């Protein structure tokens with residue numbers, strides 16, 4: 001077994017007396033597709049921000065490929081691409097220029113794959129970003145994350161604003177990333193999305209990991225009803 005892609009031990013983030021995240025023990029192996037389900041305020045984004053090294057843990061540790069997230073952000077970011085639910089982007093450049101810019105930062109863009117993704121997501125890359133709708137901005141940051149084929153995709157509710165056709169395009173791309181051996185960590189409210197893509201799911205509630213397993217194993221959790229799902 002190689003070094004885990006994601007490993008956290010006792011990872012916690014506290015604000016005064018309030019725990020946004022408490023004692024998270026998590027291990028994700030290379031090539032795994034792991035979902036992270038939880039209602040609003042459960043701590044999903046906090047976890048991802050800790051993994052990105054954007055905030056310091058109050059206790060515990062988080063590592064990506066063995067690098068401590070808040071101490072070794074350069075090494076950590078060499079391995080991953082991140083997609084937030086909504087991104088602040090520069091308004092003036094075109095979509096294509098933005099992809100170029102973000103690709104330069106990340107390195108290793110596969111140009112043929114970039115062009116293919118622009119087509120598959122039906123994005124007009126010649127338009128300025130300020131003219132993009134929410135869904136088109138989301139497509140742009142998804143493409144930017146995918147074009148470098150990172151070892152780890154950290155996705156925080158990445159499909160907000162996508163229409164059903166684009167949600168399908170997203171699922172196919174993530175599925176293909178998994179087939180290539182990339183690791184995926186996907187926070188979501190959308191059970192169908194997690195079910196379609198993930199081998200394993202962590203369920204978070206009030207900052208605490210309630211359970212980890214396959215969705216079949218977790219169906220007993222009545223708490224999952226927060227997803228207001230149709231289990232059939």
Ligand SMILES: Nc1ncnc2c1ncn2[C@@H]1O[C@H](COP(=O)(O)OP(=O)(O)OP(=O)(O)O)[C@@H](O)[C@H]1O
Nearest residue numbers: 015018019020038039040041042043044045046047
């Ligand atoms: N700076 C802060 N100070 C105090 N509490 C905070 C702070 N930032 C976040 N929180 C709280 O931490 C908890 C976890 O927030 P987080 O954004 O991780 O939730 P989430 O699971 O991503 O929710 P959502 O589904 O709405 O995106 C929330 O209750 C939030 O109000």
Ligand SMILES: [Mg+2]
Nearest residue numbers: 044045046156
């Ligand atoms: Mg969130």
